[in-house]
Amino acid sequence: MPKFAANLTMMFTEVPFLDRFEAAARAGFKYVEYLWPYDYPAQELKAKLNLHGLKQVLFNSLPGNIAAGEWGVSAIPGREEESRRHIDLALEYALVLECPTVLIMGGVVPPGQSRAKYKQTFIDNLRYASEKFKPHGINIVLEALSPQVKENYLMKTQDDALEIIDLVNRDNVFLQLDYYHAQNVEGNLARLTDRVKNVLYHVQIASVPDRHEPDEGEINYPFIFNKLDEIGYQGYVGCEYNPRSDTAAGLGWFQTYK
Ligand SMILES: O=C(O)C(=O)[C@@H](O)CO
Numbered sequence: 001m002p003k004f005a006a007n008l009t010m011m012f013t014e015v016p017f018l019d020r021f022e023a024a025a026r027a028g029f030k031y032v033e034y035l036w037p038y039d040y041p042a043q044e045l046k047a048k049l050n051l052h053g054l055k056q057v058l059f060n061s062l063p064g065n066i067a068a069g070e071w072g073v074s075a076i077p078g079r080e081e082e083s084r085r086h087i088d089l090a091l092e093y094a095l096v097l098e099c100p101t102v103l104i105m106g107g108v109v110p111p112g113q114s115r116a117k118y119k120q121t122f123i124d125n126l127r128y129a130s131e132k133f134k135p136h137g138i139n140i141v142l143e144a145l146s147p148q149v150k151e152n153y154l155m156k157t158q159d160d161a162l163e164i165i166d167l168v169n170r171d172n173v174f175l176q177l178d179y180y181h182a183q184n185v186e187g188n189l190a191r192l193t194d195r196v197k198n199v200l201y202h203v204q205i206a207s208v209p210d211r212h213e214p215d216e217g218e219i220n221y222p223f224i225f226n227k228l229d230e231i232g233y234q235g236y237v238g239c240e241y242n243p244r245s246d247t248a249a250g251l252g253w254f255q256t257y258k
Pocket residue numbers: 035060103143145149178181204240
């Protein structure tokens with residue numbers, strides 16, 4: 001049975017961020033993920049996790065200047081120093097939070113720029129991250145994002161991410177498969193799951209097309225959850241969705257899984 005993680009960036013937004021840990025625990029979650037921890041001292045976040053008996057399973061490296069359209073700097077040529085600062089900071093937080101996995105954000109490739117150069121920059125920075133994280137047993141994941149959410153992101157399909165994982169060629173760099181993005185771009189989700197199973201390390205879910213609870217829309221999630229069991233997936237399943245209304249009221253789908 002999948003181990004579900006509440007995504008505290010998107011769920012429980014009825015309460016301030018630091019109160020979402022308690023809300024997730026009350027709703028029956030044992031695991032949490034969220035985009036970025038950096039607005040808070042790592043010790044303060046760890047204290048919240050401990051207080052509510054939660055385990056942090058994922059967070060991301062910094063995104064750069066979101067207002068300017070950035071979504072990660074680790075693929076941007078000329079921003080290597082900044083990327084490595086982001087990676088070093090992520091490691092500091094991962095150690096305190098005892099978080100086993102960090103998503104390294106790649107970047108948007110502006111139209112007219114060389115995708116090949118962005119890809120090579122990302123590979124070089126991922127190798128840096130891999131070496132830094134390796135002695136601590138911390139893994140890296142990459143995620144493909146659909147254009148509906150982030151146009152011109154370096155990785156749009158799972159194959160884009162798989163190619164980079166292959167080229168990085170390090171044993172602590174894996175795939176984060178977000179079924180919401182994968183359905184937007186690729187579909188064929190059961191076969192896709194089989195195809196990526198050897199590098200699959202984190203999963204995220206939401207309905208398509210509306211990115212709500214996984215109990216509506218065009219993806220049959222009970223089937224996908226069985227599929228994950230069938231391939232022996234041992235990782236976490238992040239609930240990265242915008243609740244239709246009240247988060248707790250929308251957790252009917254979760255009752256059979258907690
Ligand atoms: O947008 C998503 O999907 C994510 O998982 C973010 O954490 C990274 O872009």
